[in-house]
Amino acid sequence: MTRQRAVATGASRVGTTPKTPVRSAPVDALWGPRPGVPRGTAARRCAVDRAAPVRGSTAPMRRALVALLLGLALAAVCLRLAWWQFDRGRAKEAARAAWAAQARRPPLDLARAWGVVAAHPTAFVYAPAAVEGRWHPGLRVVLRGRSRDGRPGVELVSRLDLDDGRAVWVHRGWVPSPDATRLPPGRWEPPGRVRVAGVLVPFAAGPLRDRALVDARGADTTLVVRRVHPAWLRPRTPGPWLPLLLQAQGPGGPPHPVPPTPPGLPPSRHYAYAGQWLAFALLALGGGFVLARRSARAASRLSPLPPSSAGPGSRTS
Secondary structure (H helix, E strand, O other): OOHHHHHHHHHHHHOOOOOOOOOOOOOOHHHOOOOOOOOOHHHHHHHHHHHOOOOOOOOOHHHHHHHHHHHHHHHHHHHHHHHHHHHHHHHHHHHHHHHHHHHHHOOOOOOHHHHHHOOHHHOOOEEEEEEEEEEEEEEEEEOOOOOOOEEEEEEEEEEEEEEOOEEEEEEEEEEEOOOOOOOOOOOOOOOOOEEEEEEOOOOOOOOOOOEEEEEEEEEEEEEEEEEOHHHHHHHHHHOEEEEEEEEEOOOOOOEOOOOOOOOOHHHHHHHHHHHHHHHHHHHHHHHHHHHHOOOOOOOHOOOOOOOOOOOOOOOOO
């Protein structure tokens, strides 16, 4: 009794009243019974929880939309790459057809057809041709890193001078070399007139990225490069020279003639790449659809129930 008085006295001194638990009214008493909802505490709580709005319920729908748009974008990119490879395959087919048609033409006499070939070089690519002249002494271009049948070697390019001062650069063929960089010692430009027959091929195109190694020994100059680029030949050809390279063909060696190859990759390779990109496009579409469907299902599970027709305060008799 004394303890209760002390507690009451302390509460009155502080100016507060002891807290009493507040009982929540039943759901049916406040809102009325909901149609279709069974009576019972657990059922009423479940109904109230499901009727309440769910935070973040629109996030799965946003994820579904993002997944679908991402799948469509990836599929569009893959389809564009597939069309690009297909177009390259058709271009390679046309180039190989032109190469085969040029190979069937009679050989051109470059001394007579010089003006036409120099004015329109692209029209005579892979055309057979022949020319007579003398090898320019002490000047050669060596293409390093050329193997043949598992043997290291280099390829030799020499300048053939015509009688009137014009010049034709000739790809003479492959020469074995232990280090695949240097040309073995020997007399690679024999004196006298020679006749060279072969196929006209284009020089290397694009920017000049590799460096040249110049080996100058007295009157002999050897230029060691990876590809025959006009930038290396222009300073070493003072007179007019043909804008195409004559790739020598025929028996003999060394140098052993290198047979000309059709331009670029075979068309079937590009068509295979196009099929791969098409398969990637289908996978992107399927993956985006699956992810969007899963996100939509998650959104449907989190969506709230439709509001009840019985509003607050309405009671049914």
